[in-house]
Amino acid sequence: MLLPRPAENILLLKVTTISTIIERLKDNDPRAMARAISLVENNDPASREILASLDRESIKSSLVLGITGPPGAGKSTLTSQLISLLRQQNQRVGIIAIDPSSPISGGAILGDRVRMMDHALDPDVVVRSMATRGRLGGLCASAGAAVRIMASCGCRYILIETVGVGQSEMDIVSLADITLMVLAPGFGDDIQAMKAGLLEVADMIAVNKSDLPGAEGLCLDMEQLFHQRNMDGRQHVVKVAASLGQDIDKLLEAIRSLADQHDLKGEKDRRRQIALKRETLDWALETMRPELAVIIQKLQSDQGCDPRVNAETAITEFIKKNT
Amino acid sequence: MEKINRPYRVLVGKPGLDGHDRGAKFIARALRDEGFEVIYTGIRRTPDEIAAAAIQEDVAAIGLSSLSGAHLKLFPEVVKALERRGVTDIPVIGGGVIPEDDIPTLIAAGLTEIFTPGTPADTIINAFAEACRKHFAAQGDNH
Numbered sequence A: 001m002l003l004p005r006p007a008e009n010i011l012l013l014k015v016t017t018i019s020t021i022i023e024r025l026k027d028n029d030p031r032a033m034a035r036a037i038s039l040v041e042n043n044d045p046a047s048r049e050i051l052a053s054l055d056r057e058s059i060k061s062s063l064v065l066g067i068t069g070p071p072g073a074g075k076s077t078l079t080s081q082l083i084s085l086l087r088q089q090n091q092r093v094g095i096i097a098i099d100p101s102s103p104i105s106g107g108a109i110l111g112d113r114v115r116m117m118d119h120a121l122d123p124d125v126v127v128r129s130m131a132t133r134g135r136l137g138g139l140c141a142s143a144g145a146a147v148r149i150m151a152s153c154g155c156r157y158i159l160i161e162t163v164g165v166g167q168s169e170m171d172i173v174s175l176a177d178i179t180l181m182v183l184a185p186g187f188g189d190d191i192q193a194m195k196a197g198l199l200e201v202a203d204m205i206a207v208n209k210s211d212l213p214g215a216e217g218l219c220l221d222m223e224q225l226f227h228q229r230n231m232d233g234r235q236h237v238v239k240v241a242a243s244l245g246q247d248i249d250k251l252l253e254a255i256r257s258l259a260d261q262h263d264l265k266g267e268k269d270r271r272r273q274i275a276l277k278r279e280t281l282d283w284a285l286e287t288m289r290p291e292l293a294v295i296i297q298k299l300q301s302d303q304g305c306d307p308r309v310n311a312e313t314a315i316t317e318f319i320k321k322n323t
Numbered sequence B: 001m002e003k004i005n006r007p008y009r010v011l012v013g014k015p016g017l018d019g020h021d022r023g024a025k026f027i028a029r030a031l032r033d034e035g036f037e038v039i040y041t042g043i044r045r046t047p048d049e050i051a052a053a054a055i056q057e058d059v060a061a062i063g064l065s066s067l068s069g070a071h072l073k074l075f076p077e078v079v080k081a082l083e084r085r086g087v088t089d090i091p092v093i094g095g096g097v098i099p100e101d102d103i104p105t106l107i108a109a110g111l112t113e114i115f116t117p118g119t120p121a122d123t124i125i126n127a128f129a130e131a132c133r134k135h136f137a138a139q140g141d142n143h
C-alpha cells in the first residue's frame, strides 16, 4: 500500500516550528522527517512531543532488518539491492546507515549513501546516515527513534546498516526484529573472530560475493553452525551476489518467512519489549547526563576520592536537586 | 577553530561526469578531522540527487566539487534543485578548478563561496563552519 506523499516538486513549507513538523510528518514530508530525526538525535527538548505524536500501529507492523558484517562484505550493495526489490513490490523503505565517529575529532565520514544513490530521487526511499558519536547507548536511543519516525511515516521496511565486528556495535542490532549478518569469502580472520558469538547476534547469514571462489565452502561452514544448534541451516543461510543482483529475491523471501515465524511465536513482541526497555534506559541516562556532568564538574575534587565514590555523591546531589 | 558542541552535518558531493574525486575526498577528510559529520555522496551525481540527499540528511551546508569545467552549469543547478524543493536555507559552497572570472557569476547564482586550488584547508573549513552557523541562525537556533 502506498501512502499519500508530497509530489516531487511540491513546495515544502519551511519546517521550523514543532507543530509544523508534527503536522508535516503526517504527510510524510521528507524535510519534516529529516528535521524530526535531527531533533531527536540531538536530544532536543522538542523530541518528546514529536515522538509522542507518532502512529503506533505503523510502528508495530513495520519490519526492522538489521544488516551487519565486517567492513567491505557488501552490506551497502546488498542494502541497495533489497531496496530495489522492495520498491518493485511498492513498499516504502527506510534506511539508517551507521558509521563510526572518529574518536579523535568526533567527526565522521558517512559514505554508505554512495552505493545507494540509485534511489536518491525516489521519495519512497528514505535514507538517513548516522554517526555513532562515541556513545553507543545514545546511538541506540536515537537510531531507535529514527526507526519509529520512519515507520510512522509509512516505511513498512526499515533497514539498519552497521559495521559489526566489535560487540558494542552489535548492540545496535538489538533494535532489529531480524538481524542479517553479511559475510563474504576472503574475510577468514574476521569470521573466525566472530564465529563464537555469530549466532548470538545473527538470525540469518547472507554469504555475499557468491561469484568469488570460497563462497560455497563458507556457506557450508555457516550452515553447519546452525545445524549444531538444531536449526535448519538452509533456511538461515542464503548465498547472494549483491553486486550482480543475484538471489536477492531468495534472501528477501527467507527473511520474510523467518519474520512471520517470529511474529506467530510472539518472538517479535518479546524482542521489541526488550529493545524498548533498553532504549528507555539509554534515554534516561542520556537525559540525566548534562545535569550530572555539571554536578560532577562542581564536585569538590578531592584527588584521593575514588570516582566510584564520587559517582554516588553526584547521584545523591542530582536526586536532591530534582525532588 | 572554535569547538562545536554538537557536530555539524554537511554533505560533500560531486556533480557532473568527470571521475576524479580526490578534491572532494580531501575536503571530506579535512572536515571530519575538524569534527564535522560529512555525508559523502561520491562522484557523478546529478544536481537533483544531491539536493534530495541533502534534504533527507538534514545537512546544514553543501560542498560541491568540480574539475570538469561544468561548474557554471552544475553548481547553480544544485541551488535551483534545492529551491524547487522549497529549500533556501542550506548554503552551497563550491570548489575546484574554477577561473576567477566565473566566481561573480556563481555567487550571483546563489553559491555562498567559491574556492580554487591552493586555498588553505583552514579557510575552507572555516567557511563551512560559518555556513552552518548561518543555517542555524536562519532557523532561529543559536547553535
Ligand SMILES: Nc1nc2c(ncn2[C@@H]2O[C@H](COP(=O)(O)OP(=O)(O)OP(=O)(O)O)[C@@H](O)[C@H]2O)c(=O)[nH]1
Residues within 6 Å of the ligand: A069, A070, A071, A072, A073, A074, A075, A076, A077, A078, A112, A115, A163, A208, A209, A210, A211, A212, A240, A241, A242, A243, A244
Ligand atoms: N565480487 C563481488 N563484489 C561485491 C559483491 N557485492 C559487493 N561487492 C563489492 O564489495 C565492495 C564493498 O561493498 P560495500 O557494499 O561498500 O560493502 P560494505 O559492507 O557496505 O562496506 P562498509 O560500509 O565500508 O563496511 C565494493 O567494491 C562492492 O562492489 C558481490 O556480490 N561480488
Ligand SMILES: [Mg+2]
Residues within 6 Å of the ligand: A075, A076, A077, A111, A112, A161
Ligand atoms: Mg557500507
